[in-house]
Amino acid sequence: MSTKTIFEPFRIKSVEPIRWTTRAQREDLLRAAHYNLFLLPAGDVLIDLLTDSGTGAMSTHQWAAIMEGDESYAGSPSFDRFKKSVQNIFGFAHVIPTHQGRAAERILFSVMCKPGDVVPNNTHFDTTRANVESAGAEAVDLPLPEARLPETQLPFKGNMDVAGLEALIARVGRERIPLVMLTVTNNSGGGQPVSMENARAVSALCHKHGIPLYIDACRFAENAYFIKLREPGYADKSPKQIAQEMFSLADGCTMSAKKDGMANIGGFLCTNNDILARQEKDLLILTEGYPTYGGLAGRDLEAIAVGVQESLEEDYLRYRIASTAYLGDHIAEHGVPIVQPPGGHAIYIDAKAFLPHIPQQQFPGVALAAELYLEGGIRSVEIGSLMFAAAARMELVRLAIPRRTYTQSHIDYVVEIILKVWQRRALIKGLRLTYEAPFLRHFTAHLEPVD
Ligand SMILES: *Cc1c(COP(=O)(O)O)cnc(C)c1O
Numbered sequence: 001m002s003t004k005t006i007f008e009p010f011r012i013k014s015v016e017p018i019r020w021t022t023r024a025q026r027e028d029l030l031r032a033a034h035y036n037l038f039l040l041p042a043g044d045v046l047i048d049l050l051t052d053s054g055t056g057a058m059s060t061h062q063w064a065a066i067m068e069g070d071e072s073y074a075g076s077p078s079f080d081r082f083k084k085s086v087q088n089i090f091g092f093a094h095v096i097p098t099h100q101g102r103a104a105e106r107i108l109f110s111v112m113c114k115p116g117d118v119v120p121n122n123t124h125f126d127t128t129r130a131n132v133e134s135a136g137a138e139a140v141d142l143p144l145p146e147a148r149l150p151e152t153q154l155p156f157k158g159n160m161d162v163a164g165l166e167a168l169i170a171r172v173g174r175e176r177i178p179l180v181m182l183t184v185t186n187n188s189g190g191g192q193p194v195s196m197e198n199a200r201a202v203s204a205l206c207h208k209h210g211i212p213l214y215i216d217a218c219r220f221a222e223n224a225y226f227i228k229l230r231e232p233g234y235a236d237k238s239p240k241q242i243a244q245e246m247f248s249l250a251d252g253c254t255m256s257a258k259k260d261g262m263a264n265i266g267g268f269l270c271t272n273n274d275i276l277a278r279q280e281k282d283l284l285i286l287t288e289g290y291p292t293y294g295g296l297a298g299r300d301l302e303a304i305a306v307g308v309q310e311s312l313e314e315d316y317l318r319y320r321i322a323s324t325a326y327l328g329d330h331i332a333e334h335g336v337p338i339v340q341p342p343g344g345h346a347i348y349i350d351a352k353a354f355l356p357h358i359p360q361q362q363f364p365g366v367a368l369a370a371e372l373y374l375e376g377g378i379r380s381v382e383i384g385s386l387m388f389a390a391a392a393r394m395e396l397v398r399l400a401i402p403r404r405t406y407t408q409s410h411i412d413y414v415v416e417i418i419l420k421v422w423q424r425r426a427l428i429k430g431l432r433l434t435y436e437a438p439f440l441r442h443f444t445a446h447l448e449p450v451d
Contacts, residue, residue, distance in 0.1 A: 006322045009315040010404060013060065018046055026374050034446035035370050035431055037379050046377030047410055049399040052345045054100075054258035054265055056403030062262065062306045069299025074290055078298035078305075085305035089240060089312070090217070090247045090255075092270035094277035096284055097294030097301060101218060101256025102127040103287070104269035106134070108214065108254055111279045112178040113137040120168055121181040121216070122160035122194065123147075126387055128181070128216060128254075130440055137178075140168060141391075147192065148393055150339045150350040155230040156195035157341075158186030158223075160202050174209045183216040184223040184246070190396070191219070191324075191343020193226035196234065196246060203249035212251040212273070218259040220246070221311035222344030225321055239312040252276075259345070262307030262403060266300050316404075320344070323411065324401050330415045336422050339396065346400040349418075351384065354397075355428055360385050362430025362450055365395045368421070371428050372397070376417030386433075387442040 021029070021044055033039035042048060048055065058066075070076040083095045098104045105128050113119065115136030121128065124139045132139040142164040146152045160182055169177060182202055184194045199215075206213040224242040228234050234242055247253065251273065257266035271277050281291045288295040296304075310316065321344060328342030337353035351365040358364040365382035372378045384395035399414065421428075435446035 006319055008323075008404070008407060009319050010059070019043060021046065021377055023374065026377060030370060030373060034434070035366065035449070036442075036445050036447060037369055037373060037381065038443050040373070040379065044377075045373075045379045047406065047414055048379045049346075049401065049414070050379045050381050052259060052400040052402050053256065054263070055405065056262055056264075057405050058262065058264070058303060059306070059310055059404075061310070062303045065302040065306045066299040069297060069302045071298045074292055076292055076298045076301070078301040079292040082301035082305045085308055086268060086270070089220075089243055089308055090253060090270055091244060092247070092252055093272045093274070094270060094280075096269040096271075096277070096280055096291060097296055098267045098269060098284070098288055099295035100258060100265060101216075101254055101267040102131060103295065104254040104256075104267050105131040107280050107283045107288075108179075108252075108269055109135040109137065110283060111276055112212075114178075116176060117178050118168070118172050118176050119179060119181060120160075120165055120177065122158060122183050123186050124181075125183060125187050125216065125218075126440065126442075128183070129388075129391070134439075141393075142168065143186070143393075147186075147190070150190070150337065150348075150353070150394060150396075153340050154192075155341075156193050156198060156226075157190065158184070158192035158194045159198040160194070162198065162201045162205060165202065165205060169205075169209055169211070174211060177209075177211050179212045179214050179251075180206050181214050181216055182250070183218075185219045185226070185344050187218065187345075190339035190348050191222075191346045192339075193223045193230070193344065195231050196227055196242070197231065199246050199249050213249065215247065215250045215253040217247070217253040217255045219344055220255075221260040221308075221317060222320065224312065225314075225317040226344065229321075239314060239317055243312060257304040257307065260308065260311040261304045262311050263300060263303040266296050266304045268294070268304075320403065323408070326408070327399065327401070327411050327414060331418050331422075334419055334422065336418060339394075346398045348383070348396040348398050349380075350394065351382070351397050352395040354422070354425060355430075357426065358428070358430040360392075360395060362432065363395075363447065364430065365397050366447060367428055367431050368397045370431070371421050372417060375421050376413065378414055378417055382442065386445060389441075 113135040117137035252271035339348040365384040
């Protein structure tokens with residue numbers, strides 16, 4: 001496409017009203033939610049950028065497929081269509097449906113890990129880390145050293161530190177590493193892509209030591225498109241060919257279909273290992289359901305079968321990546337510090353640089369997220385000390401863009417609100433914790449402003 005304007009490659013067939021709130025109402029709502037945006041009623045949010053997970057709009061093809069959903073307990077044809085579509089892209093021998101990504105993680109780590117084990121990942125997502133730890137293993141993040149610096153521009157800033165992985169294997173020993181995980185794109189690391197070259201190097205190193213490689217595939221399509229745009233030798237390949245090549249390097253994957261599955265719910269676990277697959281299906285039956293539905297309705301399987309294919313369409317991916325960059329570029333050009341370059345599904349504001357007067361113990365990311373809500377009813381999420389406690393590397397506020405949901409004028413409004421908050425940033429105060437749960441505390445924590 002040679003035009004400068006990239007427009008949304010869809011028309012809108014069904015709309016959902018947004019209910020207006022005033023600043024005074026939002027002050028009350030925020031206090032009632034204990035300054036934790038997870039505790040807000042969604043109906044009191046104007047633009048919801050909390051997550052891109054399960055919040056996207058489905059296509060007419062997906063809605064049509066939903067009507068074909070077969071709700072048989074065992075052997076549903078919807079499962080056959082789901083499995084065929086997933087295998088067409090992912091290529092693994094076994095496809096195990098789950099109700100979402102974390103269920104796939106829990107089953108994978110319960111089967112593969114024992115106490116004392118170590119699981120390396122370029123960067124663990126929060127539920128991935130929690131599930132590794134819940135299996136008694138240690139979750140080790142191995143991002144590139146440069147990835148810790150928000151302003152550094154790198155085409156594949158999500159890559160794993162291969163030398164770091166080699167050193168870790170030498171230090172703890174192959175026996176204590178039941179698997180290595182590679183997250184594409186690297187969500188907690190800023191939505192940054194992983195190159196094919198890096199995946200190839202990680203795969204070669206794992207296989208040299210006989211360690212299985214699993215891909216956390218939630219944003220495989222966005223990652224494939226970044227490879228097409230940025231990695232030499234891939235410009236003429238389709239996103240699907242690129243995704244297929246990446247999965248051919250791995251032994252299995254976990255997937256949340258709420259991301260690049262373009263569905264509102266669902267996930268799956270894949271493996272090429274017959275013995276593991278049997279154990280995984282046994283566990284699946286215990287908590288998720290029979291292996292031909294795994295906690296999903298037949299109609300969900302149909303929506304995913306269509307969605308994983310749609311996520312690889314080039315018109316869609318071009319718009320998706322361009323619209324995320326649009327938000328990032330428009331705030332960065334006014335000096336707002338963001339993780340550079342803009343990622344696939346989200347823009348991450350560097351809250352430590354935005355609010356240098358707020359110490360880390362006072363959660364600058366949570367304070368900034370609260371302020372964006374007060375100013376304009378925008379819901380974002382902190383990825384920093386509240387989410388990861390001592391394991392936090394950065395203090396970020398993530399603005400995740402739901403797929404095919406908001407238009408450019410919504411994003412223009414978000415830009416305007418962020419710039420208003422940027423103007424009076426010196427007046428923003430930190431927060432202190434008044435309640436925390438023993439794990440994944442960010443979902444339910446209570447906070448209050450520090451005077
Ligand atoms: C969302 C996500 C998960 C977990 O998936 P859920 O469907 O939310 O359980 C795991 N890893 C990454 C990278 C994710 O983005």
